[in-house]
Amino acid sequence: MAAVAPVVPVRKRRRRRPIDSDTVTVGRSGAGTLFANLAAIGFIVVMAFPVYWVLNTAFKPSNEILRFEPTFVPMSPTFDNFKSAFNAPFFQQDLLNSVIITLGAVAGAIVVGFLAALAIARFQFYGRKAIILIVLGVQMVPLVALLIPLYLMMQGLGRTKELPGVIIVYIVLILPYTVWTLRGFISGIPRELDEAALIDGCTRAQVFWRIILPLTGPGLVATSVYGFIQAWNEFIIINTFNDQAQQNLMAWLLQNQTQRGTFWGPLMAGSILTAIPVVIFFLIIQRNIATGLTAGAVKG
Amino acid sequence: MSVASPSAPTRPTPPGPPAPGAHVRRKRRSSRSGGFVPYGLALPALFLLFALLGYPMVRMIVLSFQNMRLRELFNGLTPPWVGLDNYTRTLTDSVFWTVALRTTIFTVVSVALTVVIGLGVAMLMRRVAPSLRIAMIVVMMFVWAMPQLVATQIFRWLVDADFGVINYLLTLLGLDYESHSWFAEPLEGWSVITALVVWAGIPFIAITLNAGLTQVPKELLEAATVDGASPWQAFRNITLPILKQLIVIVTTLSVIWNFGLFTQPWVMRDGRPSSDYQTLATYAYSTAFKTNNYSLGSAISVITVILLAAVMVFYIRQMFKIGDVD
DSSP states (O other): OTTSOOOOOOOOOOOOOOHHHHOOOTTOOHHHHHHHHHHHHHHHHHHHHHHHHHHHHHTSOHHHHSSSSOOSSOSSOOSHHHHHHHTSTTHHHHHHHHHHHHHHHHHHHHHHHHHHHHHHHHOOOTTHHHHHHHHHHHTTSOHHHHHHHHHHHHHHTTOSSSHHHHHHHHHHHHHHHHHHHHHHHHHTSOHHHHHHHHHTTOOHHHHIIIIIHHHTHHHHHHHHHHHHHHHHHOOHHHHHHOOGGGOOHHHHHHHHHHHSOOOHHHHHHHHHHHHHHHHHHHHHHHHHHHHHHHGGGOOO | OGGGOTTGGGOOOOOOOSOHHHHHHHHHHHHHHHTTHHHHHHHHHHHHHIIIIIHHHHHHHHHTTBOOOHHHHHHOOOOOBOTTHHHHHHHTOHHHHHHHHHHHHHHHHHHHHHHHHHHHHHHHHTTSOHHHHHHHHHHHHHHHHSOHHHHHHHHHHHTOTTTOHHHHHHHHTTOOOTTOOTTSSHHHHHHHHHHHHHHHHHHHHHHHHHHHHTTSOHHHHHHHHHTTOOHHHHIIIIIHHHHHHHHHHHHHHHHHHHHTOOHHHHHHTTTOOOGGGOOHHHHHHIIIIISOOHHHHHHHHHHHHHHHHHHHHHHHHHHHHHTSOO
């Protein structure tokens, strides 16, 4: 039978120490530290430069942009580029589409993904390992490779050139990560809590509503935000499936480049407007993304 | 709410009741009384995954043995079967081999650069002043958060032939880069694309490895230094072995991501990359959607997935080995 004495998982204690106490100080010279600090400053400048440059460009009037010798701060700062991007054809329509598609996809993926995560995290059943394998495996198939059959399938079902088709595809796009991350959050809740509640007379459904769901709350938020980022950033699928009126903001950014030639100011302003929601959300949940991707590898 | 704090995915549950018998009984109960419940819970997710990932995967393989063109797309008839024609056509096509070789070289170079620089940055973060370390983390977070498409647009603008700031800066250094087109010469164009991919890839690796470095016991490094080990020896014999597993994982992930490179060359070349700027992913896409040769595109995709399969299997095995997948 499947239920022969399960192996008790080895439990490792996780310790968190202040960063500074870890720094090795023995045998380090002042010159070495100076050199390290200078290298860090160099690294910061190089990494930050592109980000700084897009902000710098977006606030310049076009006569300041279109010259070989650039100004390193906008001499006469202006919001014209942002206005022009915002009022560009399809921008507002595609912004609305982005919001609808992303919310729809995240809501769908969270509901479906949470149930599957619950099954994997809380039950031992035949085929459990296979499900984990599927969830981990499909994450790695290059999306572009599946684009051809997906397009033919959606085209056959008459689901191209509309939002619901894309929403369903996006649900599946973010589902594996959602299941995988939520599984981690649910396994983090001690089983003893479930059992205590069961002994006290709760039904399984009550355990779910009163214990697991509230305790997974922060995990649900973090996972939704990451799903939001993935869905918001996608443009290859939607650009292949839909026309401009049913596209999202990322696809708008792509179209804007290829159709109207390159107007750098509005393009950079449009890039900023498109990236802002993602950057903000990313900064909120950044800790989870690394841990989700490398799973148990970091036991700091 | 400490149980489900943001770092919960990697945090094992605190030790349960000490008696081993309790564990056995507990597990058995949850496995028995579950019945069909777990299947019911997993069903919607499995249905979606099979319908929108499993079925297309099968369809992709079937398509690669057919000859699907625009006509079949619109009249909905079964395309004619052509056996292995698409594969023989692809595998005897010198363009395909050039593209495959280019994708491989790009992957090796970009992953090596990202991992080596990322490791260097992670080590650097532990040596610098705390304020600089925070600045490094903040900058890397912004870079990491940047959507691929937006990052590509920014780099396109940085290297613009007429008004790009890179040409200006190089001219300041006394080089003649006025109106220099970075994409006329494929090697230069690929340097730009590699720079973009490495720039965008460093934060994930540096921040992950920096977290891993907290596992390296300070006492061990100090003892080694006192015993006369050079910094290189300490790195080689203490830090590297402890980080090994983590490095393997981030490298594998980077290989999978970079081998599927699509957005950067696609957007840099305005959605019409010339044959010098094709990767396997853009090549399959162009074949399918620009020339409406869906079957040939599918065959190229199938070959791409097969080329990557070894790396994917390796990654999944690593995940199981680490033990997070129990």
